[in-house]
Amino acid sequence: MTFDALTMHAVRDQLETSLLSGLVEKVVPLADLEVGLRIHSRHRDFNLLISADPQAARVHLVEGTLRRLSDEVTPFHLLLRKYVRDGRIVAISQPALERVMRLDVEKRQDDGSITRSSLIIEIMGRHSNVILVGVDGQILDAIKRVPPSLSRLRPVLPHLLYSPPPPTDKLNPMSPILGRQLAAAARQSAPSSPLWRLLQEAVAGLGPLSAREVAYRALGDAAAQLSAIRSWEPVVERLQELLQPLESREWSPSVVLEGETVLHYAPFPITQFPGSRVERVESISLAVERAYADRLRLRPGEALRGPLRASIEARLERVRRREESLRNALARGEKAEELKLKGQAILASMSRIQPGDAELMWEGQRISLDPRLSPSDNAQRYFRDYAKARDAVREVPALLESARLEREYLEQMLTMAELADGEVELRALARELAEASQEGSGGVASGEGARPKREQKARRDSRKKVEQPAGTFKRLTSSEGHTILVGGSARGNERVTFDLASGNDLWFHARGVPGAHVILKVGSNTPSERALLEAARVAALHSQARGSGKVLVDYTPQRYVKKVKGGPHGLVTYSNERTVRVDATAEPGSADGE
Numbered sequence: 245m246t247f248d249a250l251t252m253h254a255v256r257d258q259l260e261t262s263l264l265s266g267l268v269e270k271v272v273p274l275a276d277l278e279v280g281l282r283i284h285s286r287h288r289d290f291n292l293l294i295s296a297d298p299q300a301a302r303v304h305l306v307e308g309t310l311r312r313l314s315d316e317v318t319p320f321h322l323l324l325r326k327y328v329r330d331g332r333i334v335a336i337s338q339p340a341l342e343r344v345m346r347l348d349v350e351k352r353q354d355d356g357s358i359t360r361s362s363l364i365i366e367i368m369g370r371h372s373n374v375i376l377v378g379v380d381g382q383i384l385d386a387i388k389r390v391p392p393s394l395s396r397l398r399p400v401l402p403h404l405l406y407s408p409p410p411p412t413d414k415l416n417p418m419s420p421i422l423g424r425q426l427a428a429a430a431r432q433s434a435p436s437s438p439l440w441r442l443l444q445e446a447v448a449g450l451g452p453l454s455a456r457e458v459a460y461r462a463l464g465d466a467a468a469q470l471s472a473i474r475s476w477e478p479v480v481e482r483l484q485e486l487l488q489p490l491e492s493r494e495w496s497p498s499v500v501l502e503g504e505t506v507l508h509y510a511p512f513p514i515t516q517f518p519g520s521r522v523e524r525v526e527s528i529s530l531a532v533e534r535a536y537a538d539r540l541r542l543r544p545g546e547a548l549r550g551p552l553r554a555s556i557e558a559r560l561e562r563v564r565r566r567e568e569s570l571r572n573a574l575a576r577g578e579k580a581e582e583l584k585l586k587g588q589a590i591l592a593s594m595s596r597i598q599p600g601d602a603e604l605m606w607e608g609q610r611i612s613l614d615p616r617l618s619p620s621d622n623a624q625r626y627f628r629d630y631a632k633a634r635d636a637v638r639e640v641p642a643l644l645e646s647a648r649l650e651r652e653y654l655e656q657m658l659t660m661a662e663l664a665d666g667e668v669e670l671r672a673l674a675r676e677l678a679e680a681s682q683e684g685s686g687g688v689a690s691g692e693g694a695r696p697k698r699e700q701k702a703r704r705d706s707r708k709k710v711e712q713p714a715g716t717f718k719r720l721t722s723s724e725g726h727t728i729l730v731g732g733s734a735r736g737n738e739r740v741t742f743d744l745a746s747g748n749d750l751w752f753h754a755r756g757v758p759g760a761h762v763i764l765k766v767g768s769n770t771p772s773e774r775a776l777l778e779a780a781r782v783a784a785l786h787s788q789a790r791g792s793g794k795v796l797v798d799y800t801p802q803r804y805v806k807k808v809k810g811g812p813h814g815l816v817t818y819s820n821e822r823t824v825r826v827d828a829t830a831e832p833g834s835a836d837g838e
Contacts, residue, residue: 249450253338262285263285271328279374298372320387328361330351386401459479461486462481462483497530652758728778736761740763747803755795781827787828800820
């Protein structure tokens with residue numbers, strides 16, 4: 245399920261009708277990346293849920309009471325109390341067809357002055373965020389801080405000027421020449437490509453479900469290929485018909501049900517699932533709330549996610565600082581010979597150096613001197629620096645590699661913490677992280693890569709005496725009946741790859757980002773393209789790239805996957821891979837890829 249720009253528009257219209265001029269009575273910390281506001285408006289109380297969770301980013305009203313699930317009060321929550329609580333909502337806006345909403349709040353302070361701030365809600369998959377901005381455009385804080393090390397183009401930190409997400413370079417769906425533009429875009433695609441994918445990639449505001457809805461209304465087949473199009477006029481007409489509520493603000497939300505479980509929701513009547521049970525609902529917020537009802541029932545586990553994330557992120561920050569320090573030491577080490585030559589130059593020029601000299605000119609090079617030291621002591625100072633730099637060249641690369649492996653391990657665990665389904669998985673991750681901390685993150689955090697081999701062996705032997713966590717994993721079944729195994733932690737990744745898979749089974753992993761190891765059990769059979777794409781999509785959805793649109797996924801037979809020697813749990817190298825591109829935002833059940 246995707247919270248797309250159309251859904252955001254429908255929610256914005258509902259909030260404007262319900263909350264404008266309302267008084268924010270309470271700020272409720274719900275989870276690590278979720279916050280709630282209780283707002284009194286139009287003689288009743290409304291509860292607004294705002295989530296930047298990469299798995300379930302959304303904003304909507306909820307029927308029930310928002311209950312605090314975490315005792316942790318962050319600086320972000322404190323600033324919400326200062327600038328938003330007891331303030332009035334004076335404007336609710338959204339850039340056209342963008343997944344960004346802005347709540348402007350005015351609050352009278354104790355000294356009688358009125359402050360104005362903006363709560364900016366960005367619903368963009370793993371890049372989702374909730375940002376509090378002052379009247380001068382400066383960021384006061386964010387529910388998820390983004391340092392330059394994670395985003396050089398758009399860091400999100402206190403005191404920086406807020407810059408909106410870059411606008412998407414997509415077609416205006418209301419353009420009078422949209423048909424010609426779509427025809428031109430289609431000529432750049434393969435005739436076998438699905439129409440819905442072209443619409444989603446080319447037209448602003450469409451998510452996978454709404455793009456499929458247009459294809460179904462225009463051609464009678466949500467998966468229709470571009471080769472089936474005889475005229476673009478029906479496609480444009482159905483598209484603009486779907487978007488008409490942007491002007492009328494008369495939305496007709498609906499949900500698709502299987503039993504009592506919501507499979508899909510949308511701000512328009514869903515017609516693309518003939519034979520399925522479709523219900524109209526009173527409001528878009530109610531549709532979204534029903535869609536995430538199971539997740540809300542699992543909320544007690546959410547109280548564990550925040551502290552676990554904070555612990556991993558704190559360790560990650562320490563490792564990144566250590567990496568930076570080691571890189572600096574290595575850079576200094578590369579100048580070792582220069583230091584040695586400077587010391588030798590001083591010894592060769594002792595007769596020329598006068599007491600109090602601060603520099604020596606040698607063969608056109610300026611060599612700094614400490615005027616308090618004798619020429620001999622100055623030379624020895626350079627020789628000591630040379631020895632340190634020389635040793636750095638020998639020792640730092642192993643330490644730097646050790647730090648890199650620990651960082652990758654922690655990034656893997658952070659992604660698993662974000663993807664964990666509930667309390668059981670989160671507690672298992674916390675136990676595994678504690679075990680790894682005691683043993684040095686699989687032997688790397690404590691610098692095992694630089695230890696003597698005899699000592700490394702003794703440490704490994706001692707670990708064998710301690711029962712290790714087995715590692716969590718999930719077992720799924722593909723549409724063709726294949727078993728798909730999904731690692732749920734670092735040790736879970738190892739378990740599915742090296743304990744539960746055989747040599748011919750296929751191993752999948754999203755390229756270049758932390759995520760789960762995924763195994764497609766095939767035995768001696770040759771899997772179909774559909775099975776490959778389904779397993780690849782599972783890998784994309786269980787990675788840091790979840791919600792990012794098109795994701796590259798590598799796959800290879802399990803026999804070509806090897807553990808990183810001496811490295812932390814879950815880190816591997818692989819070869820003989822092939823790569824597919826899959827849609828990590830596609831609706832459940834699709835196996836589209838390329």
